[in-house]
Amino acid sequence: MSQLCYTLTDLWVNKLGASFATLGCVQICARRRVIIRAMFTYLDPGVRERLLAEDKLISIDRQGRRAPAADGTISILGPIPLPMTQDERRLSADWYACVRNTELARLETLAADLRAENAQASFAGLASSMAVNSVLVVGDCKRWTEPLVRVHSSCLTGDVFGSERCECGPQLASAMARIDDDEQGGLLIYMSGHEGRGIGLWAKAATYILQDAGENTYEANRSLGLPDDSRDFSDAAALLKYFAAGKPIRLLTNNPKKVNDLRALGIDEVTPIKHVVGVTDSNRRYLEAKQLWGHDLSKDDLGGS
Numbered sequence: 001m002s003q004l005c006y007t008l009t010d011l012w013v014n015k016l017g018a019s020f021a022t023l024g025c026v027q028i029c030a031r032r033r034v035i036i037r038a039m040f041t042y043l044d045p046g047v048r049e050r051l052l053a054e055d056k057l058i059s060i061d062r063q064g065r066r067a068p069a070a071d072g073t074i075s076i077l078g079p080i081p082l083p084m085t086q087d088e089r090r091l092s093a094d095w096y097a098c099v100r101n102t103e104l105a106r107l108e109t110l111a112a113d114l115r116a117e118n119a120q121a122s123f124a125g126l127a128s129s130m131a132v133n134s135v136l137v138v139g140d141c142k143r144w145t146e147p148l149v150r151v152h153s154s155c156l157t158g159d160v161f162g163s164e165r166c167e168c169g170p171q172l173a174s175a176m177a178r179i180d181d182d183e184q185g186g187l188l189i190y191m192s193g194h195e196g197r198g199i200g201l202w203a204k205a206a207t208y209i210l211q212d213a214g215e216n217t218y219e220a221n222r223s224l225g226l227p228d229d230s231r232d233f234s235d236a237a238a239l240l241k242y243f244a245a246g247k248p249i250r251l252l253t254n255n256p257k258k259v260n261d262l263r264a265l266g267i268d269e270v271t272p273i274k275h276v277v278g279v280t281d282s283n284r285r286y287l288e289a290k291q292l293w294g295h296d297l298s299k300d301d302l303g304g305s
Contacts, residue, residue, distance in 0.1 A: 051077070059101060062234065063266070064241020073101045074238055079137065086173045091180040093136040093188075098239060100131075131193040135239055136176070139185020147244055148186035148273070150175035150252040151236045151262070153194030156201060165208065166286060170278025175252050178275075186250075187243055189236050197221075198230035216289035228293065229257065237265035254296045276301045 051057035059075050061067040069075060078096030085091075141147070152175065158168030172188075179186045196204030199221065207220035218228045240249065240262070248269030251259060259272050274296060279287060284302055291297040 060238060060242045062238050064238050064243075064245075069101050071102050074098055074235060075101055076135075076239075076242070078135075082136065084176070086176050089177060089180075091138070091176065093138050093176075096135040096137065098133045098135060098235070100235070133192050133235055133239070134190040135243060136188045136190070137185075137243065138176075138179045138187065139182075141185075141187075141243060141245070144184050144186070144244065144247055146248045146250055146271075147184055148179050148182045148252065149240065149244070149249045150179065150186075150188045150275070151233065151240075151258065152188060152190050153197065153231060154190065154192045156195065157204075164278075164280045164282035166283055167278035171252075171275060174277040175275065178252065189239055191231070191233075191236060194231045197228070198232065199224075199226050211286075217286055218289060218293055231261075233258065233261045234265055237262055237267050240267050254290075256294055256296065272296070279303055 048057065056079070057075065057077050059067055059069040059073045061073050067073050076096050076098050079094035080096070082093050082095040083090070084093060139147075150172075152172055153168075155166060155168035157163035158166045159172050162169055175188055179188060195201050196207065199207075203224060203226060206224060207215075207217065210220035210223055211217060215223060221228055248271065249267065250271045250273050251262070252273050252275040253259065254272075254275055256272070259270050262270055276297065279302055287295075287297060287302050291302065
């Protein structure tokens with residue numbers, strides 16, 4: 001699943017016009033020796049020390065506190081200014097790339113492979129070993145009292161392809177617009193490991209076939225022997241503790257389970273804000289299943305009578 005998650009992150013970043021991985025692939029084909037330095041400069045001790053000194057590379061623990069990089073901590077790289085266009089709307093955010101240090105440590109072995117000039121194979125290994133989450137910060141977090149937040153689960157088909165089988169793409173674009181319009185601003189956490197509510201892209205594709213045969217989204221998961229929702233919000237909670245710094249948050253979601261999961265992970269002051277957008281004839285049955293499962297959706301929200 002991690003390979004699919006990382007590929008999705010690359011595609012999403014590429015949509016914003018800043019795909020590191022795509023650039024890397026081109027350079028590998030053109031100049032193999034150049035890419036060895038280009039892809040792994042942040043592993044060079046000198047560069048790492050510079051990023052640390054500039055406060056652009058930090059690690060946090062599960063409580064959102066700064067901590068030395070170790071197993072179980074999360075490395076955060078940024079801020080990186082990110083001019084964006086969403087549905088012809090221009091906005092700006094600071095992008096932070098976030099990865100568990102248990103995964104980041106595997107890069108040392110992969111870097112050694114690259115130096116042995118097995119670059120293409122090593123790049124494939126890199127893609128399969130890391131799931132990189134993203135945080136987009138809008139506004140000055142030091143002035144927040146109750147920031148507007150979206151914790152968004154990755155969805156290749158909706159976010160990138162524009163599929164109407166779900167409402168994920170419109171929810172993502174609308175969340176960024178609402179955060180940008182908000183007086184305080186806020187942040188969006190893009191969870192790259194959450195494809196298909198945590199089952200991965202391959203299994204998600206299988207559930208689509210089952211749904212076309214008559215099952216709803218949750219029945220299809222069960223037919224495959226998979227949980228209704230297997231997403232892990234522990235990384236999101238740690239990132240919220242760091243970026244929101246213990247302040248109450250307003251969370252754009254229709255899903256009470258997401259609110260409860262975050263509260264169980266120590267995000268105590270969460271006010272859910274309804275986030276209904278992108279309802280079409282193509283996804284109404286899918287949304288009706290979510291309503292039955294417990295999402296805060298009314299007949300009016302779904303265009304019912």
